Amino acid sequence: MNQTVSVASTKPWIAGDAPPFVRIHKVSKKFGDFTAVDDVSLDIYKGELFCLLGGSGCGKSTLLRMLAGFETPTDGRIEIDGQDMAGIPPYGRPTNMMFQSYALFPHMTVENNVAYGLRRDGMGRAEAMERVSEMLRMVQLGGFAGRKPHQLSGGQRQRVALARSLIKRPKLLLLDEPLGALDKKLREETQFELIKIQESLGVTFIVVTHDQEEAMTLSTRIGVMNAGEIVQVGEPNEIYEHPSNRFVADFIGSVNMFEGRVTEDEPEYIKIDSAEAGGEIYVGHGVTCTLNQKLWYAVRPEKLRLSRERPAAASNAFPVYVEDVAYMGNSSIFQLKLPTGRYIRAAKPNLSRYDEDGITWHEDVWVSWDDTAGVVLTL
Amino acid sequence: MTDVTPADAPVPMRDADRSTAWRGTAAVLRRVGLDGRSLVIAIPFVWLFVFFLIPFLVVAKLSLSEPAIAIPPYLPIWEWDGLRLILNLNFENFAYLWSDALYVNAYVFSIRVAFVSALFALLIGYPMAYFIARSPEPRRTLLLTLVILPFWTSFLLRVYAWQGFLRSNGVINNFLIWTGIIDTPLVMLQTNFAVYLGIVYTYLPFMILPLYANLVKLEESLLEASSDLGGRPLATFFHVTLPLSTPGIIAGFMLVFIPAIGEFVIPELLGGPDTLMIGRVLWHEFFSNRDWPVASAVAIAMLVVLVVPIMILRAAQAKAEAD
Numbered sequence: 001m002n003q004t005v006s007v008a009s010t011k012p013w014i015a016g017d018a019p020p021f022v023r024i025h026k027v028s029k030k031f032g033d034f035t036a037v038d039d040v041s042l043d044i045y046k047g048e049l050f051c052l053l054g055g056s057g058c059g060k061s062t063l064l065r066m067l068a069g070f071e072t073p074t075d076g077r078i079e080i081d082g083q084d085m086a087g088i089p090p091y092g093r094p095t096n097m098m099f100q101s102y103a104l105f106p107h108m109t110v111e112n113n114v115a116y117g118l119r120r121d122g123m124g125r126a127e128a129m130e131r132v133s134e135m136l137r138m139v140q141l142g143g144f145a146g147r148k149p150h151q152l153s154g155g156q157r158q159r160v161a162l163a164r165s166l167i168k169r170p171k172l173l174l175l176d177e178p179l180g181a182l183d184k185k186l187r188e189e190t191q192f193e194l195i196k197i198q199e200s201l202g203v204t205f206i207v208v209t210h211d212q213e214e215a216m217t218l219s220t221r222i223g224v225m226n227a228g229e230i231v232q233v234g235e236p237n238e239i240y241e242h243p244s245n246r247f248v249a250d251f252i253g254s255v256n257m258f259e260g261r262v263t264e265d266e267p268e269y270i271k272i273d274s275a276e277a278g279g280e281i282y283v284g285h286g287v288t289c290t291l292n293q294k295l296w297y298a299v300r301p302e303k304l305r306l307s308r309e310r311p312a313a314a315s316n317a318f319p320v321y322v323e324d325v326a327y328m329g330n331s332s333i334f335q336l337k338l339p340t341g342r343y344i345r346a347a348k349p350n351l352s353r354y355d356e357d358g359i360t361w362h363e364d365v366w367v368s369w370d371d372t373a374g375v376v377l378t379l
Numbered sequence: 380m381t382d383v384t385p386a387d388a389p390v391p392m393r394d395a396d397r398s399t400a401w402r403g404t405a406a407v408l409r410r411v412g413l414d415g416r417s418l419v420i421a422i423p424f425v426w427l428f429v430f431f432l433i434p435f436l437v438v439a440k441l442s443l444s445e446p447a448i449a450i451p452p453y454l455p456i457w458e459w460d461g462l463r464l465i466l467n468l469n470f471e472n473f474a475y476l477w478s479d480a481l482y483v484n485a486y487v488f489s490i491r492v493a494f495v496s497a498l499f500a501l502l503i504g505y506p507m508a509y510f511i512a513r514s515p516e517p518r519r520t521l522l523l524t525l526v527i528l529p530f531w532t533s534f535l536l537r538v539y540a541w542q543g544f545l546r547s548n549g550v551i552n553n554f555l556i557w558t559g560i561i562d563t564p565l566v567m568l569q570t571n572f573a574v575y576l577g578i579v580y581t582y583l584p585f586m587i588l589p590l591y592a593n594l595v596k597l598e599e600s601l602l603e604a605s606s607d608l609g610g611r612p613l614a615t616f617f618h619v620t621l622p623l624s625t626p627g628i629i630a631g632f633m634l635v636f637i638p639a640i641g642e643f644v645i646p647e648l649l650g651g652p653d654t655l656m657i658g659r660v661l662w663h664e665f666f667s668n669r670d671w672p673v674a675s676a677v678a679i680a681m682l683v684v685l686v687v688p689i690m691i692l693r694a695a696q697a698k699a700e701a702d
Contacts, residue, residue: 068603068607069606069607070603070606070607089606090603090606090607091606091607091608091609091610091611095607096607096608097603097604097607099600099603099604101598101600103598103600103601103603103604104604105601105604105605105619105623106601106623107622107623116605116608116610116618117608117609120605120608120609120610120611120614120618121609164604164608165607165608168608168609
C-alpha cells in the first residue's frame, strides 16, 4: 500500500493537489459598524466534515449563512465546486442547511416536510414520496411519516430536519448547531450517526458549533473562530496538542498557562523563567525565539503528574499544595496552589475503584511533567 | 403623633374580623356554586346577559308581534284574561320578508358587498400587514400607529370626508380635470363603487391588525428553510407563509365581513338610492315606516345570516388549534 496516496485521499488539505470544494476568499461581513466576519479565507475539500468552532458572536453562524446565501458578503468571494456564489440566491445553490431550531414547517407532516425540497424542484409526488420513505428509513423514522412536527420529540425532530436537508443530495450540507437542542446522551449517539451518514453519502459537511467536544468528535478539521477571524485551522488533535496561540489553547479544553521569558535558547532545548510558575521551565525542543523574549508556556492538566516525593528524572517539577479535588467519575481534577500563589489544575484518571492511599485534600506534593508535555506560544 | 381615636371615627375592623366576614361570604357564595373562578367568569356572562341577550329577546318578541297604529306601534304577543294565557305569535313578518323580493335582494346584495369588500380588504391589507410585520422595530411601531390613527377621528366624519373626495366637483375629479385626463367629471358618489370603497377604507385596519398579529409570529427561519430547499419567493409564499397565516386571514376576513353586512352609514352617505343594503332597509322600516315588527324580523333574519359565517369561523379556529 502506498502510504502517500492514502494520506492524500483521506487528507486532501495536506496533499494540496486536489482543488478545494469550498473556497472562501478574503470574506468579510459588516452589519453597520459591527464586523461579524473579518477577512476570512478558508479552503474546504470534498468529503470533509469541517467544524467551525467558536463562542457565541464569533461570526461562525454568519459565515455559514453566507455559504447558504442568506447573507451577502460585504467583501470577498465564495466559491462552491468552482462556481462563484455571488448573486446566487439560496434556492439556486448546491447547498442545503440544517437549521439550529430545525425550522420544520409546522403545518406539514413529516413526510411533506422532507418532500418539500424535491417537490419545489418539480419532482412528481409518487417519486418524491418513494425517496422520502427511503430517507425516513435511513434516519429511523419510518413509522412517523404522517405525524406533525409538534407530535415528535426533540431527537425525532432533529432527524426529520436532517432528512429534509439531505433529501436533495446536496453537494454541501451546512449544519448550524445540529445537536445543540439534544440532551447529552442523545447528542453523543447522534454524533456517531451523523458521521456514519456523512461517510456513507459522501456529502461535504460544514458544521457550526460552540461545543468543542462535538467538534472534536465529528470533524476531519476544525476552524476555530474568534471575533470574526479564523484563528486556527487544523485536525482535532492538532488543535488540541499544537494550539497556535493562547486563545486556541485556552478555548479548547482546559490549560495551565505560564508567562515567562527565555533564559536559554539552544537548538535542542530552551529554558523559560516564569515568575508565575516560580522557577524555570525546561522545554525539550528548539523554539524560534530570541533570548529574553516574552512568551507563554501552556500545559494541559492531564499531562501533569502528582507524587509525594520529588520525581528524580522529571525535567519540570514544582512543589504544590492540594487545595481541592473534584471527582468527575472517570477522572479527578486537582486544584493545586503553587508557592507563588498561582493555581494550576491537574487531571488524574481514576484507574482503580478504591484508591485509599491516593493524594487528597490539604497535602503538600510535587507536580511534574515531561519536557515535551507543553507548548510554547508566542502569540 | 397621637394614639387617641376620635369617638366618631369608624372603629377599624381587625384583620381577624375582616377575614371571618370574608370567609362567611365566600362560604355562602360557594354553597350556590360560585367560587373565585366562576365569579370572574360570571362578570362577562352577566354583561352579555344584560346587554346582549335581553335586548335580543326584546327584538325577538317584537318580531313575532303584530303591527298596530298605536304607541308603541305593535300589539302584545300575550294576553291574560284572568283565567287563561292567550299567546298571539305572529309569523307573518317573516313570511313577508320572504315574499317581498326587496328583502331577499337586500340580504343577497349585503352579503355580496360585504364579501367583495372583505376580499379587497384582504388583498390590500395582506401586503401591508406583511410589510409591517417584516419591518425593523422602531418603524414597525410607527406603521402600526398609522394603521390605527384613523380611529382617532370620528368614523362619521371620515365617511363624510369621502363625499368631499368623490363628488363631481370633489378633490379627485378636480385633480383629474386639472391634469387633463378627463374633461367631464366621473360619477363616483352615490354609486356602489363608493360603497365598496368606503367599506374597504373603513374596515381595513380590522383586516390588517389580526393579519399583522399572525404574520409577526412567522419565523424567519421557516422562510429561509423554504428558500434553502429550492423554494422561489412565490413558492415560499404559497407553501409556507400563506398556509401559516390562515388563522389571521379568517379572523381578518370575518372582522370585515360581519360588520359590513349590517353597515348602514356608508351605504346611506356614499351609496345611491339603489344601494339596498340590509342595514339601510332596517333603518327605513323602523324609522320611516314605523313598522317595528318587520324591522325586528329583518334584524333577526340578519342575525341568522351572520351566525352561519361565525360558526364556520369557530370551526376553522378550533381545527387550527387542534393541529
